[in-house]
Amino acid sequence: MTSEPAVSPAPATLEPPLDPRLAEALDLVSDAVYVLGRDGRYLVFNRAAEQYFGASRDLVLGREIWEVFPQGRGTPFEAAVRKALDEGAESRFETASAVRPNHKVELRIAPLTGVGVAIALSDISGRDAADQRLQLLVNELNHRVKNSMAVVQGLARQSFAASRSLEQAxxxxxxxLVAFAAAHDVITEQNWEGAHLRQLIERTIAGQLLANRRVVLEGPHVRIAPKTALSLALALHELATNAFKYGALSNDEGQVRVSWTASGAAGAIRLHLTWAESGGPPVAQPERRGFGVRLLERALAVDLGGQVRLRFEPAGLVCEIEAPAS
Structure with a gap:
């Protein structure tokens, strides 16, 4: 039960016997506020109450509350009103709204010395929805932190197990970690709703390489999902690291061309990205497949349902990645 009156036309109207300035002040309050005299009749019905209940104060003032709101008899609301009038006790509680379906209200009931009782009503449905959204965000944050920790642990385990020295590890x-953090920055800037592919590549690869055309980017505007962005950032970092150590970026003439396209319908778009090196030292099939190669070949395929194809061509390494963008 709630305290909002199911308003019907009143047979008579009365002006509130309180200071008119009080009524004017209450009209500035956002909560619905009404005052009952000691006889249970409405003395004040502010503008917010009119808007909430959809009734003019002229139809309410002077009427006895139980005449307007008979369903309130025998409820905790009546007990709280009686307690305020007889004992001067305040009450505060939440209940379902009888005026607005699926809404929840908070009622605050307090005695007014020499007058009667004041009742303030707040629609707290929005607050509850905000609390639910906050809880969802907290749960999502916990989920992402756990996932990030799992990725970091995997990177640490593989880096220190596969490297030939502690310094190299x-x-x-x-x-x-830097590549992973850069991807997080891009995603966070977009409120974890996704990332712009070009921006992700630019953050992952040194800007100077892009400025002097050592790395050339070609492709349309594509927005990719957060999970795709994180895995792709790690893949691009491994490719860039390999290019610096052994490939096209290990000399002064080599170049890397990163091109991409997107295909498919909305909600099922797939990304096709190619990393192609040229102008570097001659390339041969490696005898040992290190962590970087394993990450490229497996991470996207396993985590994202994508495909990675590495071709160690004499002119330079070519990596083709296909993965869901959305």
Missing amino acids: REDFTGR
Whole structure:
């Protein structure tokens, strides 16, 4: 039960016997406020109450509350009103709204010395919805933190297990963490709703390489899902690291061309990205497949349902990635 009156036309109207300035002040309040005299009749019905209940105060003032709101008899609301009038006790509680379906209200009942009782009503449906959204965000944050920790643990395990020295392990691990953090920055700027592919590539690859055309980017505007962005950032970092150590970026003439296209309907768009190196030292099939190669070949395929094809061509490494963008 709620305290809102199911308003019907009143047979008579009365002006509130309170200071008119009080009524004017209450009209500035956003909560619905009404005042009952000691005889249970409405003395004040502010503008917010009119808007909430959809009734003019002229139809309510002077009427006895139980005449307007008979369903309130025998409820905790009546007990709270009686307690305020007889004992001067305040009450505060939440209940379902009888005026607005699926809405929830908070009622605050307090005695007014020498007058009667004041009742303030707040629609708290929006607050409850906000609390639910906040809880969802907290749950989502916990989920993402756990996933991120799992990725970091995997990077640490593989970096230190596969490297030939502790110094090399630190370098590999640090580089991968930086790439992972850069991808997080891009996604966070978009409120974790996705990332712009070009921006992700630019953050992952050193800007100077893009400025002097050592790395050339070609492709349309594509927005990719957060999970795709994180895995793709790690893949691009491994490709760039390999290019610096052994490939096209290890000399002064080599170049990397990153091109991409997107196909498919909305909600099922797939990304096709190609990393093609040229002008570097001659390339041969590696005898040992390191962590970087394994990450490229497996991470997107396993985590995203994508495909990665590496071709060690004499002119330079070519990596083709196909993965869901959305």
